[in-house]
Every structure is written in C-alpha cells, then in structure tokens.
Amino acid sequence: DIQMTQSPSSLSASVGDRVTITCRASQSVSRYLNWFQQKPGKAPELLIYLASGLQSGVASRFSGSGSGTDFALTISSLQPEDYATYYCQQSYTTPPTFGQGTKVEIE
C-alpha cells in the first residue's frame, strides 16, 4: 500500500494567515492526489482533486500543488470557517490511502 504522510500533524494560525500543509507519498502517485476538509462532527468534504483542481463550490483561497510524491495544500488567507482537520488521499491505486490528518487550530 502507498503510505501518505502529512506535515505538520497540527498547527495554530490566526485569521488572515497563509497556511500550507504538505503531503508526501511513499511512491509516485502522479497527480492523483485529493484534499479533504473535515469539521468536527461532520463528514469530509472534497476541496481539491487531481492535485490542483478546485472542487465546485470551494472557496478560491484554497489551492493545491505538486506531483509525483510531494504535494501541498495552501490556504491563502485563513478564515474562521477553515478551522478543521485536513486529509490528503491518493487515488492512484487500490487501496486508496489517506494521510493521518492535519488539525488547523486557532492561535
């Protein structure tokens, strides 16, 4: 199975900050990398697909980059509603695997 490793596991940031979360795959997944946001008590929501595609309805302050084994999710200006846990997921091969999550908290 492909292992997905996110950094950091948690971070504290203020409203308006630029936030970057990284995700590394144990082998190349090309651009088959998705990002999800999960708020407490809620189901995950797809933010980014194929490394940099913005899912319909998702705010433009979210962006994704990378290919191969190294990827990043960037929030250009953190908003109060962005406090959540973020997961990367490779969809390159079965089984699809998730990173361990990055919890974004209020500073």
Added chain:
Amino acid sequence: EVQLLESGGGLVQPGGSLRLSCAASGFTFSNSAMSWVRQAPGKGLEWVSAISGSDVTTYYANSVKGRFTISRDNSENMLYLQMNSLRAEDTALYYCAKSGSGWYRLDFWGQGTLVTVSS
C-alpha cells in the same frame, strides 16, 4: 441535490454481523462508483471497500477482505455493506461516498452510521 443517507449501524458483539445501507438520491446512481470509508473514534479516515457503477467490480481493504461484502441495487439507488465476523477494531463511523470521476475522487459523503463492536 445529492443526498447519501446511511443506516443500519448499532451495537453488536464480537463475531456478530451487521448490514449497513446507504440510500442515494440527486444523481445518476448507476453511473457512479461508490465506496465505504470508516473513521474510528478520534482517528483518521480508512477506506474499506468500493464497487463499480455496474456492480461488476469490487475492491476491499485487506483488513476486511473475506469478512465484508459490498453490493448495490441500482434499481433502488441503494448501496450496502454486509459485515460479518465483526471485531472490536471494526468500531467506527462508516461513511458511504460517491465517486465524481474514476474510482476514488470521493466528491460527496453521507453523514455516517456508527458501528460499535463490544461485548
């Protein structure tokens, strides 16, 4: 509006069985691969199983292979997960999710149904 509504969770003893259901609406169900993904309390996401839109192809995580069976009824827009020989480590919130493209671009998730395996 896409809707996925899971049901069938509950408390079951180790070794027992449970059948989860997911009622889908708001999209062409038969055109979408579907997955079950679980989340143990306080933990991350773990993919469990997937099925093609045509019901021909299925995949399972190694942790559930031989114990769980995924199926679907396209005439009723229903997805199922039959879980047998349940273990304590199967305790989790189980989500059904639809694929927007390919197998694993999971673009919509239900709210989940909780399965607790305990004596």
